[in-house]
Amino acid sequence: SQTIHQWPATLVQPVGSPLSLECTVEGTSNPNLYWYRQAAGRGLQLLFYSVGIGQISSEVPQNLSASRPQDRQFILSSKKLLLSDSGFYLCAWRGWGYTFGSGTRLTVV
Amino acid sequence: AQKITQTQPGMFVQEKEAVTLDCTYDTSDQSYGLFWYKQPSSGEMIFLIYQGSYDEQNATEGRYSLNFQKARKSANLVISASQLGDSAMYFCAMREVNAGNNRKLIWGLGTSLAVNP
Numbered sequence: 001s002q003t004i005h006q007w008p009a010t011l012v013q014p015v016g017s018p019l020s021l022e023c024t025v026e027g028t029s030n031p032n033l034y035w036y037r038q039a040a041g042r043g044l045q046l047l048f049y050s051v052g053i054g055q056i057s058s059e060v061p062q063n064l065s066a067s068r069p070q071d072r073q074f075i076l077s078s079k080k081l082l083l084s085d086s087g088f089y090l091c092a093w094r095g096w097g098y099t100f101g102s103g104t105r106l107t108v109v
Numbered sequence: 110a111q112k113i114t115q116t117q118p119g120m121f122v123q124e125k126e127a128v129t130l131d132c133t134y135d136t137s138d139q140s141y142g143l144f145w146y147k148q149p150s151s152g153e154m155i156f157l158i159y160q161g162s163y164d165e166q167n168a169t170e171g172r173y174s175l176n177f178q179k180a181r182k183s184a185n186l187v188i189s190a191s192q193l194g195d196s197a198m199y200f201c202a203m204r205e206v207n208a209g210n211n212r213k214l215i216w217g218l219g220t221s222l223a224v225n226p
Contacts, residue, residue, distance in 0.1 A: 043200065043217060043218040044154075044200070049213065088152055092154075098214060099156070100146075100153065103152040
């Protein structure tokens, strides 16, 4: 069966520090992968999606970047975090439906 | 442009009663899919139910059913026999098929459901 792993679960980072969030999928190959951000009390905002290794599409210009170094690995990064980067980040994999990771709650202080 | 509207920011329901969460959508596509997800306070996004645009029957999954009215472009979620564990945010989403065949989800802003004992 397919599973999706996302870590860390929570993260508190100072402004200006770098960020790396990782998402991996098991049990499938060449999945479509997505990074979403959810601000407190709000809906989901699509940040990036990837249809294959090295293929990244950005939905919203911002302080973040994404990479897909391996087929089942999707990484969300930032060189210098801003306060506005705080939020709940969800990785998702598209199979028949969409399966989400457990999320990372990022607080930039 | 595709859009999902959830007009109920918050809803209350008594335990064991049924509740309907509203969702309307806007699309010019003939082929689309509609999803409902539950997000408890832990944050994980849990898939509940799916309705395809060509499905003639309303989707059902246990206590969840989707009241699909295609002409009105509505896809309301009905939860029967509410339980305390149903207290959560509920999101309606529509699958978009763009030119690149990457099927992105368009999300509503969600409805917060509180089940009272």
